[in-house]
Amino acid sequence: VSILGVCQWLQSLPWASGIKESSWQFPVIEGIHSLALSAMLWPAAILDLRLLGWIMPRRRVSTVAAQFLPWVWIGFTSMVLSGAILFAAEAVKCYNSPFFRIKIILIGVAGMNALVFHKTVFGDIASWDDSTTAPWRAKVAGGCSLAIWIGVVAMGRALAYA
Amino acid sequence: MLSESFLPFFEWCGRTWLGVTVRDTVWAFPLIETFHLLALAILLGTVLIVNLRAFGLGARRSSYAQIAGELEPWMLVSLAVLIVSGIPMAMSEPMKCYESYSFPIKMVLLLLAILWHFTVQRKWTSPDALRLTPMKSKLAACFSILLWTCIGIAGKGIPYV
Numbered sequence: 001v002s003i004l005g006v007c008q009w010l011q012s013l014p015w016a017s018g019i020k021e022s023s024w025q026f027p028v029i030e031g032i033h034s035l036a037l038s039a040m041l042w043p044a045a046i047l048d049l050r051l052l053g054w055i056m057p058r059r060r061v062s063t064v065a066a067q068f069l070p071w072v073w074i075g076f077t078s079m080v081l082s083g084a085i086l087f088a089a090e091a092v093k094c095y096n097s098p099f100f101r102i103k104i105i106l107i108g109v110a111g112m113n114a115l116v117f118h119k120t121v122f123g124d125i126a127s128w129d130d131s132t133t134a135p136w137r138a139k140v141a142g143g144c145s146l147a148i149w150i151g152v153v154a155m156g157r158a159l160a161y162a
Numbered sequence: 163m164l165s166e167s168f169l170p171f172f173e174w175c176g177r178t179w180l181g182v183t184v185r186d187t188v189w190a191f192p193l194i195e196t197f198h199l200l201a202l203a204i205l206l207g208t209v210l211i212v213n214l215r216a217f218g219l220g221a222r223r224s225s226y227a228q229i230a231g232e233l234e235p236w237m238l239v240s241l242a243v244l245i246v247s248g249i250p251m252a253m254s255e256p257m258k259c260y261e262s263y264s265f266p267i268k269m270v271l272l273l274l275a276i277l278w279h280f281t282v283q284r285k286w287t288s289p290d291a292l293r294l295t296p297m298k299s300k301l302a303a304c305f306s307i308l309l310w311t312c313i314g315i316a317g318k319g320i321p322y323v
Contacts, residue, residue, distance in 0.1 A: 027321075030318060037199065045207075157196045157199065158189075
């Protein structure tokens with residue numbers, strides 16, 4: 001079974017082809033996908049910008065993380081769910097698009113970046129939480145996260161018009 | 163939906179250098195839309211963070227006024243980016259905008275949201291706005307979230323309805 005075969009099967013399912021054929025279902029799900037992006041991307045960017053020291057320097061990184069990470073998780077879950085439905089409706093188009101492949105790779109890299117950050121420098125946060133500037137490794141993680149997510153949005157838009 | 167008296171203006175938009183350039187450059191529209199969406203994420207994210215605070219959700223360790231004050235510059239910058247990136251997109255396909263229901267609705271809601279923000283919203287989130295009754299602030303928060311969300315949805319709807 002090839003990946004393309006799976007995509008063709010997915011797209012042919014009654015509910016998936018129904019989304020594509022309906023005049024309003026695809027844009028409504030796409031709208032939810034964009035709204036979830038707002039719920040996730042900006043809270044994530046606030047934490048990234050704090051790590052870089054560009055905003056809220058007097059507030060502890062642990063406080064900012066505790067305030068905004070729950071939003072990131074709720075938003076990310078809604079994005080994956082709505083994104084999966086959009087993918088099913090256009091599976092073959094996505095499979096053939098280089099932008100979609102880059103998008104998925106970038107999301108994977110964003111996940112790795114977050115995982116490494118949490119396992120290493122964030123795990124040791126007690127030692128630098130009181131300082132206004134984060135260690136360079138935390139800054140790199142924040143900068144990478146920002147750049148990767150901007151790339152994810154750009155690939156998503158490129159996919160829609162290609 | 164729009165009256166025919168607007169037609170010459172929309173036709174003119176499509177003939178301008180900006181409109182023609184964006185329309186004729188393959189990658190221009192998705193590139194501009196990327197910035198539009200990133201700015202939308204900042205603006206809508208800020209609206210959510212600030213207004214859900216009125217319900218005791220989200221950033222609980224900071225006061226409503228504190229959060230609103232800290233995020234205000236980001237909201238204004240993202241609003242500016244949204245308008246600046248939105249104009250070339252609309253000018254590149256003015257007839258689509260003219261014929262759709264979503265575009266005029268979006269513009270009216272946007273005007274309403276900007277007026278609301280600089281009048282009521284700003285007054286109610288000022289540091290001395292503690293006298294505000296919780297019910298009133300919750301209603302205002304709901305209205306803000308609803309308004310900005312509808313603007314986003316109306317934008318998504320332009321190519322469709």
